[in-house]
Amino acid sequence: MLKLDNIHVYYGAIHALKGISFEVNKGEIVTLIGSNGAGKTTCLKTISGLLQPKEGTLTFHDKDLTTISAPKIVASGISHVPEGRRIFANMTVSENLDLGAYLRKDKEGIKEDLEMVYGLFPRLKERRRQIAGTLSGGEQQMLAMGRALMSRPELLLLDEPSMGLAPILVKQIFEIIQTINSQGTTVLLVEQNARMALSIANRAYVLETGKIVLSGNAKELMQSEEIKKAYLGG
Amino acid sequence: MGSVEFAAQQLINGLSLGSIYALIALGYTMVYGIIQLINFAHGDIMMVGAFIGWFCTTVLKMAFLPALIISMTITAILGMLIERIAYKPLRKSTRLAALITAIGMSFFLEYGGILVVGPQTRTFPDVFPQTLYNVGGVTFKYGDIVIILTTVVLMTILQFVIKYTRIGKAMRAVSFDKDASALMGINVDNTISATFAIGSSLAAAAGVLMGVYFNTINPLMGIMPGLKAFIAAVLGGIGIIPGAMLGGIAMGLIESIVSGLGFSTWRDAVAFLILIIVLIVKPTGLLGKNIREKV
Ligand SMILES: Nc1ncnc2c1ncn2[C@@H]1O[C@H](COP(=O)(O)OP(=O)(O)OP(=O)(O)O)[C@@H](O)[C@H]1O
């Protein structure tokens, strides 16, 4: 459903993505792993329209999204949980969730999805009137994910949801990602925590300095010597 | 006049003047909040609003309310145009470049204004009855009541818009984080335009009120109130909407007390003294927080 073909992205003179091609199929969890500065965030920002590729094409359901702006990409069914969460810290939890549904007009559907999000993250429901900036790191991650789900996306882009969280919370967040996926949302997951990411993904791509160097079935990659050495700590 | 009457009198004068400052300060603070630009042309936008109000009441013989609404509408469009033409192309440049452009825009409106309408001062017609009310030794004009009422109504509408409407939520989101807002589906450019429109229309209201209250207008009338409203916005905490309201009112009260005590030649100096004190003691302003959000 999502297809990147030979995508090149630059920051001024810095060539951050050097011809990336990959695909995400409906219903999958695909993970993009790689070390610091490999270009993972750049790749997600390009998909969600925050960055424009200089070369290459980006298609979603055979629709060309290459030069489409971020708000229109949300409208077409892709939702991005950015690195560092980027919640609206000055607003309440429920205002953040409302903003996630900014483009929607179906009041009933929004209400249903709000219940769905509160079902996934009961902590958010308890704190719906709390100012988002005062939430703990884990709660903020939940809020960022809940907010993205409020647009009822077909494809959810997650940028390092485990960043800065205690192991037990990481486990919980990954279980929720699996739940979201089993309810019909396709997931593209960017992670540094390769072990966790590979354990829940169907397929994986490995990014190194702006290029995809390896790809394949997640379970198989987990067994590969190269991956073990570079990303799973031996 | 006893000291209680004196205090009450200064309160009335100060509230009227402060309402005008507050209306202008709101535009400064909203624009700063959303694109971190001190729009130095904002006082001149108020002047344009005053002239439109003058034209409506004098030439077209309109009543106060329709003149106010027309002035606010046209000035809102002017504000959006200024943003699109002068500021938007510079959004990715340094803040200094944008600031200098704003100062240039200010001169453009002032001297463009002189070119179009001439440098002379014009008098507003008597839109309101000139009755003076006297309650327990305190006199106030019909105009005082209109200014204070109009300001309260506009601020209430503004608070409602910001808190509950779709555009208001978008404005708060964009002020906080533009990329994250775009990821919600918010059109950032249109939201910035709307902010300029609202800020400019409030300035226009201030301009019309100033015209009917002080009776005279001229193309350079925006400079001093613009500067003082800017100080008011800094005093309240730039970027914070209730801060602009509070700062404006405080500024008006201080000025009227200084004048009432017989130091009216000092009142402009006092305004700048306040700016210096705020910048030294609490640069984030009365309502500013010193803590940053958790990241
Ligand atoms: N705004 C920017 N301006 C210039 N260079 C940038 C910018 N953002 C990223 N880069 C560069 O692009 C490259 C890819 O960065 P990116 O943030 O995509 O990496 P990443 O894989 O997400 O890393 P991490 O795991 O640390 O988040 C890096 O070399 C980085 O320095």
Ligand SMILES: [Mg+2]
């Ligand atoms: Mg990253």
